[in-house]
Amino acid sequence: MTQREDWLDELAWGEDGLLPAIVQDQASGEVLMVAWMNAEALRETIRLGEAVFWSRSRRRLWHKGESSGHVQKVREVRTDCDRDVILLKVEQVGGIACHTGRASCFFRRLDGGQWQVTAPVLKDPAEIYGKE
């Protein structure tokens, strides 16, 4: 570990080596999604200028948009007072962050004791990810 990676060591990585990362649209302020990062994912995010996460289900680095083309160009990286959450401000290419084809993953709002879907599917996921 070189001195130039002190900024990575300064984060309070969890016991599993991960931290949650919030992704926010820089222009609109809309919260788009939450995913997880390990140190390598954050290092790659900085190197590429595009969001790279750690996929807990696939157990590998996940360059967001690698299948869909919906990459996230990273304009700002922040952390919080406890240094245990990462906040990315991004430009969302294609305007779609969610695998359901919606702009944001936070499309369910609690209303009258029920989760109501509040945002439209902009593009059919079958079309985004291919139909094979």
Added chain:
Amino acid sequence: MTQREDWLDELAWGEDGLLPAIVQDQASGEVLMVAWMNAEALRETIRLGEAVFWSRSRRRLWHKGESSGHVQKVREVRTDCDRDVILLKVEQVGGIACHTGRASCFFRRLDGGQWQVTAPVLKDPAEIYGKE
């Protein structure tokens, strides 16, 4: 558990019974903080109309602002596609969400390989929480 709490059961609570909750300022869109909720914390949040979290360090419900007065009036509750993150849109009373006396907990920005503090302390924490 009554039928009227289906909305709580529909969330994908973690093995520890918790989910991360992002708090966003409804007016500015600024992400203010991240904390944790169990089902009781979310139920209390809805009942009071003010954010209630589960404090992992103190192992008890934590009505945000109970010491500082900086309560968060909840205007909207959302969840994401995987139903494993909660998003609160709030009115932040006092304009201070962070225990350091800053508006937001996300006051550190990565800049030139270092975490730079980008936001001022609006009120001395000793004054917020009392000096005893």
